[in-house]
Amino acid sequence: MSPTYTMSAHLCKQIYKSFQTRQTSPEPLASPTTTTYTSTYLRRSPSPVPEKRSMDSDRSDSSAHSTSPSSTTVSLMTIRKPRNLALLYKISVNLFESNNMSGSIKSLSKLGDDSHQMPPTNLDSAQENGHDIQNGKSSIWVSEKGYDISFNSRLIEVSKPSGCGFCAFLNWIIIRFKAREERYQGNYTVELTWQSGIVLTTFSQRIDIYRPASKNKSVSAESISSYSHISIRPDISLPNTKESLNCLKAWLKTCDEHHSNCMQSPIPPPPKRLLHVGSTLVHLCEPANNFQHRYVALSYCWGQDDFLTLCESTNKLLHDGVEVGKLPRTVQDAMHIMRELGLEYLWVDALCIMQDSKTDWEEQSGKMCSIYERAYLTIAASTARSANISFLKHDDLRPKPRYYATKTGLTLAARVQCANGHHYSPEYNRHQVVPDPISMRGWALQESLLSTRIIFYSTEELQWRCKTKHSCECQMPPSNKQPALIHDALEPIKILHGWCKIVQMYTQRTLSYQEDKLPAMSGIAQSIHRLTGWTYLAGLWSHEIIRQLLWVRYHLVGPISHPLLPLTYRAPTFSWAAVDYPVSMPYGLEEYDDFIDDARLIDWKMGLGTDSFGRVEYGSLIMEGKLIHSCEVHVSTSGNRSPGPLEVGPPKYFISYGDKEWYFDADVFLGTFDFTDSKGSARRSVRRLCRNGIKDVLDLESGSMVFLFLLEHSNIFNLDDKLNQHFLVLGVSPSDTEKYERLGILAIYDQAIDVGNTLEQITIL
Structure with a gap:
């Protein structure tokens, strides 16, 4: 030595x-x-x-x-x-x-x-x-x-x-x-x-090192002393085993007995319909006002396969009773777990909402907030990509432990760290892990966040989350702790910041039906409105709306395999719900407290359906602020490509004003269109371009007219020529040339555009 x-x-x-x-x-x-x-x-x-x-x-x-x-x-x-x-x-x-x-x-x-x-x-x-x-x-x-x-x-x-x-x-x-x-x-x-x-x-790789509980029951204290700093952990069980069920029961018992934040009223009001799980048949029922039973909710992926759902033609069959074996496999698995827990009632959207009734669908989907909040337990079929696939019986993808015997007789173990479920992080995914199917489903996000208690049957292990605690079989802390749904102890700015994070997570997920973009967030929006009283404007809030208008395209690595705009109207252009890609609000909230608003919201109009937090038929904002005219937009021709195929996304666009030019974040592909203004003069402006079927527009011609609407500025060093400014880039609306549509965001740093002092009122569709 x-x-x-x-x-x-x-x-x-x-x-x-x-x-x-x-x-x-x-x-x-x-x-x-x-x-x-x-x-x-x-x-x-x-x-x-x-x-x-x-x-x-x-x-x-x-x-x-x-x-x-x-x-x-x-x-x-x-x-x-x-x-x-x-x-x-x-x-x-x-x-x-x-x-x-x-x-x-x-x-x-x-x-x-x-x-x-x-x-x-x-x-x-x-x-x-x-x-x-x-x-x-x-x-x-x-x-x-x-x-x-x-x-x-x-x-x-x-x-x-x-x-x-x-x-x-x-x-x-x-x-x-x-x-x-x-x-x-x-x-x-x-x-x-x-x-x-x-x-x-x-x-x-991240490799967990631990002492396996099952291997060291008779080891002496002297043998352990040199390794006492190494945690004792259980091995991970298969989801359809007694060990897995006992794990779930233990988490439920702890939550019931010790978590005051998770306490529900003795018997919360039930949903409109529930499935009663009998010994041989399953019956659809409408609970009476004096209903005195707990119920379970199911969160799952529908997939592309056909399966039994509630509609006019199956209503009588489900009320009379159907054999368990005729139901989707995910529903069968959920019922098996319920029986083991001594529970009898289950809520499944496909079997408890009339799928061929627009009125019933909008009414019941708008109650998702209360349905998942009031459920005693939500079961998440995380691994099943379709309702016809079992989440209890699947390929064994658990991290396999390797055991090592020390000279003192102690057994140590090592296994690759679980990387799915609440351990999954899309921003840091060197493992190239394929996430659980449910973690990419849009509807499942609010089902997860709204639930009082939820058990995830993930690819690698069982994972638990309630309003008080995260737990999992591997006993490692989550790497992507989802934002807890807002409670009244939070300040308004933190509530808004939490909403922005949820929007970013949500827009990275997929939907089977693109018209569900707003309905699939309706429950979360209701929860925030109930707490704050803010007005909901198609994905944005009337409170601090200037910051929320600064959403931009979130540049994830990988090809774009779908259109950036829906084929039919879904939301006004000022909303992130109008586009089909991940978004973020990088100009932030509390980290940009030094910014001062230059615009204000005067009024708004919203055409709402049955659910005031769901689908919209039209929407507009009336705003007051400083508008810069006579700006031109150009496509980059120096080393950057012109507008091309969807797989590589929009090209680079530049805005010129006077002798200055800036790159800006365009929401989607842009196209030129001609119109006649109120004075009868022929004009040319820019509109959003859907590159999957619209034939009546040209690709963008350089020099087309756009407008800059100043949203906010900061002046950290008190230098008039060193302002930071954030603008909405607007084009004339093809549907109403007296109004405007959003095209993107322009951020200017360390310099200033002279915007003058004239205030204008504009309408953004």
């Missing part, structure tokens, strides 16, 4: 000892914790700002650093010349265990010296910030989540003589999971976090 390792191990023990002292004396540190980075190892110092000591100085004075806990400062350092991985791991584990017991992570993770910068949190940013991972340099990183050890595979080889059991285990994992075949070959991170336990991260 090298002298440096001996010295560093001694320091590690001293640090661990000091934290053990802090565990019994939990008073806060007298001085702020300082995180610094030098070239050697972890150091504890008696002063608020550690002295710069030479290696020899540290070696001779290591015993003198046993000051009282109240004056201890812990400094975490990048290991520029690491001796071996065992040292890095031992240091991190000691810190992890000590802080996990003492609860002092916040005091450790805060920077006390602004001159030092926290290390990057992944391999990509590490390389970008000059951490030479390829040359074997390594580090321990600290954050509020825990500690990360960044290392190169060479360190494992160097660590072999140390006899570190965990290093041997890591080497075994890398071989078993073929992690050496990665893009960044040989570069890894071990994460020790409070919530997730221990995870080995490679370029495209």
Whole structure:
């Protein structure tokens, strides 16, 4: 063993000892914790700002650093010349265990010296910030989540003589999971976090490390002591097993007995229709006013296959009773779970709403908010892409654990981290995971968010969410926690921000019927209206509408395989519901508090159906603000293509005004059209272009006229010529040339367009 390792191990023990002292004396540190980075190892110092000591100085004075806990400062350092991985791991584990017991992570993770910068949190940013991972340099990183050890595979080889059991285990994992075949070959991170336990991260895999509960029942405490920081976890069961059912029952019991946020009125009013699940037959019934039973709701994908639904011709059959085997497989599976839970009533949209009655459909679909909120439990058939596919019996796609026997007789396990359901993240999907079918269904988002309790039968495991807690079989925290539906404790700006996030999630999903774009969000909109009293305007809210008008196309990677506009009218052009692609509101809410509104909403008109939060027949906004005339739009001809096929999306469009030109985010393809103005003069403007059937418009001709309507501006540095401005790009409406339609958004930064002081009232359709 090298002298440096001996010295560093001694320091590690001293640090661990000091934290053990802090565990019994939990008073806060007298001085702020300082995180610094030098070239050697972890150091504890008696002063608020550690002295710069030479290696020899540290070696001779290591015993003198046993000051009282109240004056201890812990400094975490990048290991520029690491001796071996065992040292890095031992240091991190000691810190992890000590802080996990003492609860002092916040005091450790805060920077006390602004001159030092926290290390990057992944391999990509590490390389970008000059951490030479390829040359074997390594580090321990600290954050509020825990500690990360960044290392190169060479360190494992160097660590072999140390006899570190965990290093041997890591080497075994890398071989078993073929992690050496990665893009960044040989570069890894071990994460020790409070919530997730221990995870080995490679370029495209996250591998959970745990102690399997079923394998270590008779292991001695002495064998466990070296691995006590590794979490105990169960293996994941198949969805149609007793273990899976017991897991669901345990979550339900905990929620019923301990979650005050999830409490419902003793017996909430039932929906108009329910299915009564008997021993042999299923009957459609209309519950009476004195109905005293809990019911279950089903969330699932319809798919393309035909199956039994409620309509005029099947109404009598369903009321008289139908055999369970004649119902869709997802419904059969849901009924099996209900029987095991002792429940008798089920709500399924296809069997409880008249599918051939527009009136009944609009009336009942508009009650989705109350139907899912009042259900005792929602069952989500996450894996089934069609109603005729079972979600309890399918291919076994669970992450397969690999077991490793340590020299002490303890069994450790490793498995690829679950990446579906609430672990799925479309923005960070290096695994190229195919998401659960239900997570791409538009209607399922509000069914999930509105439910008081919901159980997801995901591809890899069972996942639970209620108004209080997320849980899952793998016991890892969710990576894409969905926004909880707004409650009255939130400020209006946070409610609006939550709505914007939900819209972004929703527009990444698909619908079988494009006319359902607004109805499939009706329940969420009702919930927000009930809380705030705001007026709903075809996907936007009257409150803070200026910010909401700044939605833009969300540029996801991948081809566009469908038209960007629906064939028939669905929403006014100012609404995101008028287009068929993912949108976001990147000009934000609270992060853009410095922006000042330059326009205001005067009035609006909405042609609504039975559900005032559902489909619209027409809509318009009357607004007052500053309108810039005489702008021209051009298609890029310098290195950018002209309008082309749908698969590659709209071309680049530019707006010119005077001697200036800016690129702007066009909502869709644009086309030129001719019209006669109120004075009888021939004019030419621009309209949205649906490239799947409209023949009476030309492709955009450069120089066509558009208008800029100023929505807001900011002036951070109080310089009149350095304004940031956000405009709506408008064209004359082909249906009413006295009014306007939205074409896109123009954002101008660090310069200003002189918009004058004249206010105009305009109508946007």
